[in-house]
Amino acid sequence: MSRTVELAESGFDPAALLARFNAQLDGEGGVVSFTGYARGAAKDGQSVEALVLETYRSMTLASMEQIAADAHARFAITRSHVVHRAGTILPGEAIVFVAAASAHRRAAFEAADYMMDRLKTEAVFWKHEVKGGAKSWIEPTEADMEDASRWADRQD
Template sequence: MTMQVELAQSPFDPSLRLAAFSAALEDEGAVVSFTGRARGRGADGAAVSSLVLECYRGVTLQSMKAIAADAHGRFAITASIVIHRAGLIAPGEPIVFVATASRHRRAAFEAADYLMDRLKTEAVFWKREEHDGTSTWIEPTALDREDALRWREKVNENAGN
């Protein structure tokens, strides 16, 4: 099992990270990746000049590692990488990159989806959008919470089988 978790303070290239991740694999038949990018417009449609992600490095990194370890314990994946930005992020820049690998596609897809749902709602970050001299704090939405909750429900559904 290979698990890599990184908290990045500067921009990174997801395509280069995916190429390196894939090159290190052995006999996996599936690789799934996701890249989240900073949007140029807020939920209200206002232009966003930057996204700021604040964190306590040790606490945030520990929360990310716990989420990744949970994914490895839950899904038949052989490798994963999670990179999440912190600091000032310009519109269009990658915020988060997740890749998973497994022998078969279903585990890789589900693990990547699980990682993103948990990172979005549970990783320890404080997020705000900057626009025209003002800022707006961002919290996970009700839909984000529903997405994360479905994984708890799947555990409960599978517990009786």
């Protein structure tokens, strides 16, 4: 089993991360990856100049590592890689990368989905958008919380 968690203070290349992840495979038959990008428009339609994610580095990393560990305990995955940006992120830049590998596809799909739902709702970040020079704090939405809650209701 291999589990990697990173908190990136600058941009990263999702394609390079996936290539490196795939190069380390050891016979797994399924790999699923997800990359999230900063949007240029807020939910209210206003242009977003930047997304800022503040952290308390050790606490944030610990929350991310727990999410990855829980995914390994819950699903039959052999390896995972999670990278999450912190700091100032411009529209179009990658915010998060998640990859999971397993003998078969289903576990990889479910583990990647699970990790993303929990990263969105539980990872320790303080987020705000910069619009028109002003900042507005961002919290997980009701839909984000519903997505995450479905894992509590399931037995895998």
